[in-house]
Amino acid sequence: HxxxxxxxxxxxxxxxxxxxxxxxxxxxxxxxxxxxxxxxxxxxxxxxxxxxxxxxxxxxxxxxAVVEVGMGGTWDATNVIDAAVAVVTPISLDHTDRLGSTHEAIATEKAGIIKAREGADGAAGATVVLAQQPVEAASVLLKRAVEVDATVAREGMEFGVLNREVAVGGQLLTLRGLGGEYPDLFLPLHGAHMAHNAAVALAAVEAFFG
The missing domain is CATH 1.10.8 (Helicase, Ruva Protein; domain 3)
Structure with a gap:
């Protein structure tokens, strides 16, 4: 806070x-x-x-409910829920004393939020939305998704930032979501990373509502 x-x-x-x-x-x-x-x-x-x-x-x-993990994933206190959508933002070297000293080790810990989840029709219902990741981290996360039969949405593949322009008080974005393109979205925040965060958030909402 x-x-x-x-x-x-x-x-x-x-x-x-x-x-x-x-x-x-x-x-x-x-x-x-x-x-x-x-x-x-x-x-x-x-x-x-x-x-x-x-x-x-x-x-x-x-x-x-939008629930943010405190640290890691597998053993984090938040990870007692059965989430329909799991979101993993870009993994970097953080909390290395607890989570490991490599992208692969940290991704292994964070991958614990990706779970098998049965949908109403009996099919696996969980979706994991992945921001762009280091190669080592991406391979771990994708392997976990396969293990639990989760649907994967990857930034740069299924969704992403198509265009962004500096605007007064923020930036103007064109995003590709899971359901199509969204032109002329005003984001009252600066920075390329915020544009990518917006794309991830959009994909997460689309995945949740199907």
Whole structure:
């Protein structure tokens, strides 16, 4: 978070109120205390916050939740959900003391968010949206997708940035999504990386809605 811890849990695009944040903690507090009493190590700050987020989402209730992994993927506290869409942004060397010192090792950890998921018709329903990746990372992620029979959407192949121009207050984009081209999209953020992030976000929304 930047200014307030409440930024970490948003409903309808806005951080939850301080009052609701406290109420949500009190809702799960008995379970936190019960868990802490039964194990050597107390639940971490992030584990408790993740539980709070899920409790707040369930209480709202939300139709769709966008959940950002804290670190890695396979063993991250957020990875108890069965997501219809998994998104992997560009992998670089970060948190190397925990995740590994190579793109391949870090990708192996992050690939844990890609899961098999049965659709209503019995077919595998999970989709993984991949931003452009280092070759070593891409091979790991694609192998995982094959293992769990996930559908893959790759930036530069199934979707991507077709054109971008500097505009007042941001940039004007033409994106290729999974369902066609989207011309003249204004993005109030600067930088090529933000254009690529927008393409990934678009593909994720399209994948979710089918």
């Amino acid at each position: 930047v200014q307030s811890i409440t930024e970490r849990i948003s409903l309808d695009g806005a951080p939850i109120s301080a009052e609701r944040f406290i109420e949500t903690y009190r809702d799960i507090q008995p379970y936190v205390e019960m868990t802490d009493a039964q194990q050597e190590f107390r639940l971490s700050f992030f584990e408790v916050l993740t539980a709070m987020a899920y409790a707040a989402f369930a209480d709202a209730p939300v139709d769709v």
